[in-house]
Amino acid sequence: MTYFLQQLINGLAVGSTYALIALGYTMVYGVLRLINFAHGDVFMVGAFAGVYTSRFLQRARGISDEHLDQSFYTIILSLLAAMILCAILGFLIERFCYRPLRKSSRLSALITAIGISLFLEYLLQIEWHIGTLRFFGSTPTPVAQVAGWRNAIPWIQSHTGLSITGNQAFTFAMATLCLIGLILLVNFTRTGKAMRAVSVNYDAARLMGINVNQIISITFIIGSALAAVGGVVGSLGGSNIDPLMGVLPGLKAFIAAVIGGIGKIHGAALGGLLLGVVESFVGAAGWTQYQDAAAFLILIIMLLARPEGIFGKPAPEKV
Amino acid sequence: MTRRTLLKFAAATALALASTGLFNCGGGAGDASKEIRIGSLQSTTGDTSTFGKSSDKGIALATEQRNKSGGILGKQIKIMPADTQSEIKVTEQAMLKLIQQDKVVAVIGEVASGRTMAASQAALDNHIPLLTPASTNEKVTKAGDYIFRSCYTDGLQGQWVAEYAAAHLGKKAALIYDTLSPYSVGLADRIKEVYAKLGGQILIETTYAGSNTKDFKTQLTAIREKNPEVIFLPGYYQEITSLVPQARRELGMKDVPFIGGDGWDSEETLKADKESMNHCFYINHYASNDPDPKVQAFVKTFRDHYNGETPDAMAVLAYDAANIMFNAIERAGSTDGPKIRDALAATTDFPGVTGNITIDANRNARKPGVVLEIVNGELVLREHMAPPAGK
Numbered sequence: 252m253t254y255f256l257q258q259l260i261n262g263l264a265v266g267s268t269y270a271l272i273a274l275g276y277t278m279v280y281g282v283l284r285l286i287n288f289a290h291g292d293v294f295m296v297g298a299f300a301g302v303y304t305s306r307f308l309q310r311a312r313g314i315s316d317e318h319l320d321q322s323f324y325t326i327i328l329s330l331l332a333a334m335i336l337c338a339i340l341g342f343l344i345e346r347f348c349y350r351p352l353r354k355s356s357r358l359s360a361l362i363t364a365i366g367i368s369l370f371l372e373y374l375l376q377i378e379w380h381i382g383t384l385r386f387f388g389s390t391p392t393p394v395a396q397v398a399g400w401r402n403a404i405p406w407i408q409s410h411t412g413l414s415i416t417g418n419q420a421f422t423f424a425m426a427t428l429c430l431i432g433l434i435l436l437v438n439f440t441r442t443g444k445a446m447r448a449v450s451v452n453y454d455a456a457r458l459m460g461i462n463v464n465q466i467i468s469i470t471f472i473i474g475s476a477l478a479a480v481g482g483v484v485g486s487l488g489g490s491n492i493d494p495l496m497g498v499l500p501g502l503k504a505f506i507a508a509v510i511g512g513i514g515k516i517h518g519a520a521l522g523g524l525l526l527g528v529v530e531s532f533v534g535a536a537g538w539t540q541y542q543d544a545a546a547f548l549i550l551i552i553m554l555l556a557r558p559e560g561i562f563g564k565p566a567p568e569k570v
Numbered sequence: 571m572t573r574r575t576l577l578k579f580a581a582a583t584a585l586a587l588a589s590t591g592l593f594n595c596g597g598g599a600g601d602a603s604k605e606i607r608i609g610s611l612q613s614t615t616g617d618t619s620t621f622g623k624s625s626d627k628g629i630a631l632a633t634e635q636r637n638k639s640g641g642i643l644g645k646q647i648k649i650m651p652a653d654t655q656s657e658i659k660v661t662e663q664a665m666l667k668l669i670q671q672d673k674v675v676a677v678i679g680e681v682a683s684g685r686t687m688a689a690s691q692a693a694l695d696n697h698i699p700l701l702t703p704a705s706t707n708e709k710v711t712k713a714g715d716y717i718f719r720s721c722y723t724d725g726l727q728g729q730w731v732a733e734y735a736a737a738h739l740g741k742k743a744a745l746i747y748d749t750l751s752p753y754s755v756g757l758a759d760r761i762k763e764v765y766a767k768l769g770g771q772i773l774i775e776t777t778y779a780g781s782n783t784k785d786f787k788t789q790l791t792a793i794r795e796k797n798p799e800v801i802f803l804p805g806y807y808q809e810i811t812s813l814v815p816q817a818r819r820e821l822g823m824k825d826v827p828f829i830g831g832d833g834w835d836s837e838e839t840l841k842a843d844k845e846s847m848n849h850c851f852y853i854n855h856y857a858s859n860d861p862d863p864k865v866q867a868f869v870k871t872f873r874d875h876y877n878g879e880t881p882d883a884m885a886v887l888a889y890d891a892a893n894i895m896f897n898a899i900e901r902a903g904s905t906d907g908p909k910i911r912d913a914l915a916a917t918t919d920f921p922g923v924t925g926n927i928t929i930d931a932n933r934n935a936r937k938p939g940v941v942l943e944i945v946n947g948e949l950v951l952r953e954h955m956a957p958p959a960g961k
Contacts, residue, residue, distance in 0.1 A: 258791055261788055368960075376655075389655055390619040391617060414822060418820075471700065486784075488785050490843075491811075491812065493617075505952050528693045534789065535791070535792055543779065
């Protein structure tokens with residue numbers, strides 16, 4: 252039983268990262284009916300931003316690069332820096348790559364999204380050297396860990412025999428916080444109301460006096476900031492990051508959003524957690540080679556059986 | 571189309587053509603007939619970048635020494651580099667660039683077995699000898715008679731891993747390996763085979779997909795359930811430096827030793843999380859603190875040349891491979907592919923830093939190995955492993 256619960260915990264931690272990225276996918280699809288394939292790479296940029304910020308903070312305090320250790324404060328500051336940077340990145344992508352295509356076919360925007368995704372991935376394959384420092388490049392970049400967070404939390408371990416590491420707890424906590432924040436924003440603020448209006452009917456929202464361009468920009472900003480959070484917490488579990496780390500998580504987050512019902516925020520969160528847990532169980536059952544395949548299999552089954560997702564409304568057939 | 575769009579289109583095309591031209595001019599420069607061009611096909615960037623960087627350093631040192639003493643056949647040696655970025659697809663293109671653009675007479679490389687195999691076809695098609703200093707998978711030299719290796723094979727390496735584990739670490743083991751790496755798969759198979767023969771039992775076998783996998787908690791949790799006495803980890807340093815700390819810290823598996831092969835050998839392995847990497851073993855091609863005078867002389871020369879840096883196995887192997895190649899070209903008396911090939915095949919008792927090297931009928935080298943243990947960020951030589959007697 253403990254083994255089952257342990258793998259469940261592993262799955263929830265991984266799923267939290269998927270959920271954070273999926274929230275961005277679902278929000279953008281909600282207002283623009285666009286699947287922003289570049290979102291997984293915003294996650295990757297967020298991870299890099301977090302790593303470089305924490306390294307910069309350490310150097311400012313005189314700690315050498317050899318000493319890969321972070322404190323709670325540097326993590327929070329890295330999160331903030333990554334969120335701001337990715338918010339700007341998301342805004343720029345929308346403003347200069349998607350907005351000009353708003354009057355064009357849906358396909359053009361989709362292809363552009365893929366183009367931006369590839370552009371980000373391969374741009375960051377180039378190594379930049381400033382003095383003795385290396386930035387980006389295809390060689391993986393080490394991640395500083397918060398001291399002690401890799402260890403299982405002692406009182407949980409002694410009372411239940413389960414090991415939940417500090418990193419896992421932090422990931423899950425951040426995902427929950429972001430989800431709650433987003434739900435509050437969308438349901439209880441004017442901006443949220445405007446976002447919901449735009450997602451119901453773009454033109455009607457414009458006619459009602461909503462500045463749609465502004466609302467869409469805000470959507471991208473928030474979505475990208477969430478991906479950045481995902482990037483920073485997601486990178487804490489492993490020991491290094493590289494420019495292609497966003498490809499698979501991005502795809503899985505997209506699947507998560509579809510499973511939960513694309514356009515629905517709680518759907519995206521649930522989809523992410525569900526996907527993480529399923530992946531973990533498939534691995535635990537001994538089929539570690541098929542963990543990734545399982546995610547895509549679920550996508551196919553979902554699209555065949557219930558394309559609107561768990562929380563989606565079945566689209567009526569117009570006869 | 572309007573005049574404006576036509577102009578834009580023309581400008582874009584011109585820019586594209588110009589940029590391809592700019593990036594291509596490296597190869598043509600220099601007169602190929604006044605120098606001997608040898609290609610160095612290495613992964614200087616990407617997941618296994620330390621392998622490539624170390625290999626290049628070893629080759630560069632050997633080249634400089636040889637050039638100072640007159641080069642080969644009266645000509646200076648020029649090493650043409652090609653970065654495979656640790657990717658198989660890029661390797662194929664890099665090999666073609668070396669052969670077609672840089673016009674090399676032979677190639678030294680790659681390190682990863684999967685990538686050497688990817689480069690083999692171009693070598694065979696163009697009759698360019700390919701000498702790998704470090705690819706250990708058995709299948710590598712089976713590709714064709716232009717593919718050589720100057721290191722031991724996984725058949726031997728896997729046997730040594732299993733033997734050492736069975737004798738010193740335990741008879742109940744877990745195995746975790748990379749399904750996307752021919753090296754890892756081949757080594758894992760051989761370990762299983764020999765370990766079973768020695769009475770060892772593999773309690774659980776699990777896998778991961780690719781060197782850039784970051785999260786191993788699912789696999790490690792499953793392994794922890796079975797409580798093995800030792801864990802076989804025949805992977806590359808990139809994922810090992812994530813996996814072992816996760817096992818030690820996040821899963822609390824502090825006492826179980828890990829053991830693997832030469833893929834562990836990198837400065838990254840020693841820099842990572844010193845506390846976690848304790849009590850880990852791996853088979854390697856050489857030990858930098860081996861008291862053998864030839865080894866120590868090389869280590870000193872390397873350190874003097876490269877700012878005090880200690881050479882790792884890849885550097886030493888590449889150094890030996892480069893010298894074997896120079897020696898073969900000298901004996902062939904020409905830069906003709908088939909003649910160099912024949913000379914390489916006839917290499918006997920070549921005095922390398924990593925031992926006396928003879929290339930056998932299968933184009934493999936019969937050489938000894940060592941077992942190293944990581945203790946506080948340092949490598950400690952535990953045992954010498956000898957190759958089976960015979961040809």
